[in-house]
Amino acid sequence: MEIEATEQPDMETRAEQTAEKANARQVALWCDRVRKAKAHHGDAFDRMKEDMRFARGLQWPGQSKLDDPRYVVNIVQRHLRQREAALYAKNPKAVAQRRRTLDFAQWDGDPDAIQQARMAVQEGQQMAQQAYAQGDVQTFAQIQVAVQQAQALLDDYRKGTQHQDQMDRIADTLETVYEHQIGEQQPPFKASMKHLVRRALTTGVGYTKLGYHRFEEYRPEDVARVTDLTEQVAALKARIAEETDEDGEPSEEDSAELSELQNLLDKVMGEQESYIREGLDFDFPRSTSIIPDPDCYQLDGFLGARWVAQEFLLTPAQVRQVYEKSVNDKFTPYQPDGKEMAKDALADMEPEARDTQTRVLVWEVWDKHMGQTFTVANGCDEFLVEPKTPDVYLERFWPFFPLLFNGLEDEEELFPPSDVRLIRDMQMERNLMRQRLREHRDAARPGYVAAKGRLDSQDKKALENREAHDVVELSGLTEQDDVRRVLQAIPTNPIDPNQYEVGSLDEDVYKTVGTQEAVMGGASGATATETSISESARLSAIGAAVDELDDFLTQLAKYASHLLITEMSADKVKEIAGRGAVWPEWSREQVAKDLWLEVRAGSSGRPNKSAEIQNMERLMPFLLQIPGVKSKWLLEQLVERLDDRLDVNAAFDPAQPAITAANRNAEVSTGDPASDPAQQGGEGGDQTTVEQGDSNMGPRPPAESRNMDPNTR
Numbered sequence: 001m002e003i004e005a006t007e008q009p010d011m012e013t014r015a016e017q018t019a020e021k022a023n024a025r026q027v028a029l030w031c032d033r034v035r036k037a038k039a040h041h042g043d044a045f046d047r048m049k050e051d052m053r054f055a056r057g058l059q060w061p062g063q064s065k066l067d068d069p070r071y072v073v074n075i076v077q078r079h080l081r082q083r084e085a086a087l088y089a090k091n092p093k094a095v096a097q098r099r100r101t102l103d104f105a106q107w108d109g110d111p112d113a114i115q116q117a118r119m120a121v122q123e124g125q126q127m128a129q130q131a132y133a134q135g136d137v138q139t140f141a142q143i144q145v146a147v148q149q150a151q152a153l154l155d156d157y158r159k160g161t162q163h164q165d166q167m168d169r170i171a172d173t174l175e176t177v178y179e180h181q182i183g184e185q186q187p188p189f190k191a192s193m194k195h196l197v198r199r200a201l202t203t204g205v206g207y208t209k210l211g212y213h214r215f216e217e218y219r220p221e222d223v224a225r226v227t228d229l230t231e232q233v234a235a236l237k238a239r240i241a242e243e244t245d246e247d248g249e250p251s252e253e254d255s256a257e258l259s260e261l262q263n264l265l266d267k268v269m270g271e272q273e274s275y276i277r278e279g280l281d282f283d284f285p286r287s288t289s290i291i292p293d294p295d296c297y298q299l300d301g302f303l304g305a306r307w308v309a310q311e312f313l314l315t316p317a318q319v320r321q322v323y324e325k326s327v328n329d330k331f332t333p334y335q336p337d338g339k340e341m342a343k344d345a346l347a348d349m350e351p352e353a354r355d356t357q358t359r360v361l362v363w364e365v366w367d368k369h370m371g372q373t374f375t376v377a378n379g380c381d382e383f384l385v386e387p388k389t390p391d392v393y394l395e396r397f398w399p400f401f402p403l404l405f406n407g408l409e410d411e412e413e414l415f416p417p418s419d420v421r422l423i424r425d426m427q428m429e430r431n432l433m434r435q436r437l438r439e440h441r442d443a444a445r446p447g448y449v450a451a452k453g454r455l456d457s458q459d460k461k462a463l464e465n466r467e468a469h470d471v472v473e474l475s476g477l478t479e480q481d482d483v484r485r486v487l488q489a490i491p492t493n494p495i496d497p498n499q500y501e502v503g504s505l506d507e508d509v510y511k512t513v514g515t516q517e518a519v520m521g522g523a524s525g526a527t528a529t530e531t532s533i534s535e536s537a538r539l540s541a542i543g544a545a546v547d548e549l550d551d552f553l554t555q556l557a558k559y560a561s562h563l564l565i566t567e568m569s570a571d572k573v574k575e576i577a578g579r580g581a582v583w584p585e586w587s588r589e590q591v592a593k594d595l596w597l598e599v600r601a602g603s604s605g606r607p608n609k610s611a612e613i614q615n616m617e618r619l620m621p622f623l624l625q626i627p628g629v630k631s632k633w634l635l636e637q638l639v640e641r642l643d644d645r646l647d648v649n650a651a652f653d654p655a656q657p658a659i660t661a662a663n664r665n666a667e668v669s670t671g672d673p674a675s676d677p678a679q680q681g682g683e684g685g686d687q688t689t690v691e692q693g694d695s696n697m698g699p700r701p702p703a704e705s706r707n708m709d710p711n712t713r
Contacts, residue, residue, distance in 0.1 A: 020382075023381075023382060023383060024381040024382065026383075027376050027380065027381055027382060027383060028381065030363075030365060030374075030376055031363070031376055031378055031379075033307075034291060034309045034363045034365065034376075034378075035378070036294070037291050037292070037293060037294050037309070038291050038311075040294045041291065041292070041294075041414070041415070044413070044414065044415040045288045047415075047421070048202075048203040048204065048287050048288055048415075048418075049288065051202055051203055051204075051418050051420040051421055051424075052202055052203065054076065054420055054424060054427075055074075055076050055077055055080060055202050055420050056077075057072055057074050057077070059072050059074070059076075059427060059428060059431055060072070060431065070431070070435055071431055071434040071435040071438055072431050073430060073431065073434060074427075075423070075426075075427060075430065075509070076419075076420055076423060076424075076427050079419065079423065079509075079513060080198055080201050080202060080419065080420075083197075083201055083419065083513075083542070083545070084194055084197050084198050084201070086542050087197050087542070087545055087546060087549055087604070088190075088193055088194050088197045088549065088604050089604065090190065090603075090604060091182055091189055091190050091193070091604065092550075092553050092557075092599040092600065092603045092604040093599065093600040093603040094175060094178050094179065094557045094561075094597045094598065094599055094600075095175065095597070095598055095599075095600055096170075096171030096172070096174045096175050096561070096595065096596070096597055096598075097171075097595070097596055097597070097598045098167055098171065098594055098595045098596075099593055099594050099595075103160035103163050103164055104156055104157065104160040105156050106152060106153050106156040107153060107156055107157045107160065113153065114153070114154070114157055116150075117150040117151075117153045117154050117157075118150075118154065120146060120147065120150040121147055121150045121151055121154065124143050124144075124146055124147035124150065125147060127139075127143050128140055128143045128144060128147065131143060166582065167594075167595070169580075169582040170582050170583065170584055170595065171595065173573060173577050173581040173582050173583060174561055174564065174565070174595065174597065175597070176576070176577040176578075176581070177564055177568070177573055177576050177577055177581075178280075178557065178560065178561060178564065178597055180576050180577070181279045181280040181560075181564070184279060185280075185281075185282055189282060192282065192284050193604075195284065196208060196284050196403060197403070197549070199284075199286075199287060200403045200404065200405055200418075201405060201418060201419045201420070202418055202419070202420050203287040203288075203418050203420075204287070204404070204406060204415050204416045204417055204418035204421070205287050205299060205402050205403065205404055205415055205416065206284070206287060206402070206403040207284065207285050207287065207290050207400050207401065207402055207403070208282055208283070208284055208400070208401045208403070208552075208556060209281075209282075209283040209284070209285055209310070209399050209400055209401075210280070210281070210282065210394070210399050210401065210556065210559055210560060210563065211280075211281040211283065211392060211399060212279070212280060212281060212391070212392045212563050212567045213278060213279060213280070213281040214278050278568070278572060279564075279568065280560055280563060280564065282556075285310060285400075288311075289310055289311045289312070290308065290309075290310055290311075290400060290402075291308070291309040291310075291311060291363075292305050292308050292414065293305035293306050293307050293308065296308075296414060297411070297414070298414075299402045299404060299407075299414060299415070299416075300402060300404060300407070301396070301398075302398050302400070305368070306367070306368055306369040307365055307366060307367045307368060307369065308365075308366050308368075308398060308400060309363045309364065309365045309366070310363070310364045310366075310400075311361065311362070311363055312361075312362040312363075312364070313334065313336075313338060313359045313360075313361060313362075314359065314360050314362055315355050315356065315358070315359060315360070316331075316354055316355050316358065316360055317355040319360050319362065319377070319384065323375065323384040323385060325382075325384055327360055327377055327380050329346050329347075330379065330380045330381060330382075331360050331361075331377050331378065331379040331380045332361065332378045332379030333345055333346055333354075333358040333359070333360075334358065334359040334360070334361050335358075335359065336357075336359055338359075341358065343379075345358075346358070360377050360378070360380075361377065361378040361379075362375060362376070362377050362378075362384065363375065363376055363377075363378070364385075366390070366397070366398060366399070366400075367387075368397045368398070370387070371389060371397070372387040372388060372389060372390075373385075373387070373388065373389075373390050374386060374387040374388065392563055392566075392567060393566065394559050394562065394563070395559070395562065396559065401552060401555055401556050401559075403548070403549070403552045404416055404548065405419070405545050405548055406418065406419070406422070407548075419513050422512050422513055423509050423512055423513055426505045426508050426509050426512070429505055430502050430505050433500050433502060433505075434500075434502075436500065437495070437500040440493075440495055440500075441495065443492065443493075444492040444493060444494070444495060445492075446489065446490075446492075447489070447490040447492075448463075448487045448488065448489055448490065449487075449488050449490055450486055450487055450488075451486070454476050454486055455474065455476040455486075456475060456476060458475065459474045459475060459476050462474065463487075514542065546604075547601075549604060550599055550601050550604070553599040553604060554597075554598050554599045557596075557597040557598065557599050558596040558597055558598065560597065561595070561596050561597040562596065565583075565584060565586060565595070566586075568583075570583040570585075612641045613641050613642065616637065616638065616641050
């Protein structure tokens with residue numbers, strides 16, 4: 001027993017040391033992998049940074065500031081603004097969809113079959129009572145069998161419709177909750193999405209990271225964004241940890257401050273119910289902060305990638321707040337701009353200077369091969385977050401959704417070119433032409449020459465500073481001298497406008513990215529027909545980009561709906577959507593199979609209201625004559641095209657008659673044909689009166705248009 005007591009601590013110590021060494025090797029392995037992957041994509045990341053600087057206006061070689069005297073006409077920025085406004089004008093409309101299923105085991109979908117079954121049950125019960133009263137047992141049994149069959153069909157129809165109604169209510173609840181979550185994002189979702197579109201156009205790719213936020217879950221993304229009390233709680237806990245020694249006890253001089261911090265933390269935690277924000281999180285990381293596995297061959301879905309890392313540049317103090325771990329001197333220091341510092345630079349720094357002047361390069365790794373996520377810091381020998389399964393489950397595993405507009409098939413380059421890169425040459429050529437035209441104008445200014453020594457300094461100043469109509473006296477001239485021989489004009493090369501024309505550059509820009517001169521605000525010499533054809537082609541190019549954006553938003557909404565169903569409680573849903581909200585208690589597999597959100601096509605762009613109204617005007621006469629068209633649906637279509645800010649539910653009441661009918665019923669008949677239209681025969685009265693036999697055809701058109709050709713009506 002004594003031998004076991006002495007050997008046990010040694011065994012535990014050796015096990016702990018072995019585990020620490022294994023973790024250190026694992027951390028070093030992953031840091032090396034991420035560093036190599038970052039170097040592998042280094043050219044693409046450098047190109048993205050160049051494109052960002054180019055779009056800002058740094059477009060001359062060696063230019064480092066915007067107030068450079070060289071000529072710049074930044075059509076790139078104008079193109080980005082135009083394309084951003086065309087692609088994303090408002091938040092999209094998400095519509096719940098469910099998997100098509102056969103909800104009826106016996107009913108074949110024929111409405112007449114249900115009506116016949118109801119009649120069979122009613123008549124069968126009556127006939128069964130008669131047969132029972134007459135003692136006809138055989139007939140009674142036959143009728144009972146028929147009634148049971150009809151009743152089974154009705155039960156099947158009732159169960160199926162109940163299931164469909166429940167799914168419809170769940171879908172309505174899901175749409176309401178998602179719309180609320182979109183509206184609660186900080187910064188606003190619309191501003192973030194417009195920035196994302198601009199980023200994808202500038203760098204070639206933009207990312208959205210989907211997550212689920214709960215109180216007291218402080219993440220590295222929250223460092224640079226507006227959050228709730230979570231940040232305060234994390235900061236207070238970090239301060240309390242700093243004020244305690246290794247044994248967890250405060251020093252005597254710090255006990256008073258620690259007590260004050262603890263009281264403040266308790267107060268904040270007690271008030272969390274008033275400030276809590278739970279729900280979806282849409283983060284928009286930088287294009288250069290997402291580092292895919294070098295084996296990835298397609299960004300959309302990260303095909304081929306075994307892992308993807310997200311990079312953060314945090315101060316040591318922020319690392320303590322977010323991960324509740326101290327890196328001390330065990331990290332590779334970086335400057336605030338992301339450049340690596342010397343390892344021994346930390347030795348000469350005070351602790352406060354380290355927290356403000358150095359940065360820690362943190363990588364959050366999503367390992368799909370192992371189904372885990374963890375966090376490491378470059379140069380640190382331990383995990384900041386131990387490997388674990390993701391806190392939120394997505395069927396695709398990756399929480400990153402890339403947005404691409406210029407996707408290409410290239411086995412050597414993963415990242416597509418940006419719009420800035422596509423029109424870079426035209427932009428630089430335009431700047432060069434304008435700069436040379438400016439220089440040519442300066443060189444072609446009028447100038448004069450005179451023989452050396454013929455004019456003194458006073459004569460030169462008099463000629464340079466003369467005013468209009470001044471009489472200039474020159475001491476270097478005599479009465480016999482001809483001023484035209486003394487002063488001669490310097491010959492210059494005239495400016496040829498064709499040498500500096502930029503129309504061909506505008507044409508190249510249009511053929512490359514689809515932005516024509518008329519849209520950019522210039523005066524084009526093309527005819528109206530040519531401009532119309534070019535505009536149609538431009539809209540086709542924008543339509544392709546709109547499709548890409550719709551697919552991106554649909555994927556985002558689909559997996560966001562899965563997160564809402566699996567992570568949000570029914571009580572929270574009813575708090576958002578109201579008492580009538582219906583929320584399922586489903587497993588993740590059922591969520592992925594049965595219900596999701598889709599973005600209505602084109603709902604995020606700026607609508608062409610004139611074309612939509614014109615189409616509705618053409619369709620309206622036919623809709624009014626088709627039996628069974630719902631009046632509320634028709635009202636919704638009209639309101640959506642004229643002004644989608646109106647509330648249809650507040651305006652519609654199925655129990656109310658039409659306003660024209662109500663006014664007609666309120667009129668008092670005078671009996672005088674001169675004042676009562678109802679007494680004026682076929683040409684008077686209400687021309688919308690429905691004739692006999694046409695009750696299902698809706699209002700009739702005026703009499704003079706009934707005999708017109710439908711094609712000319």
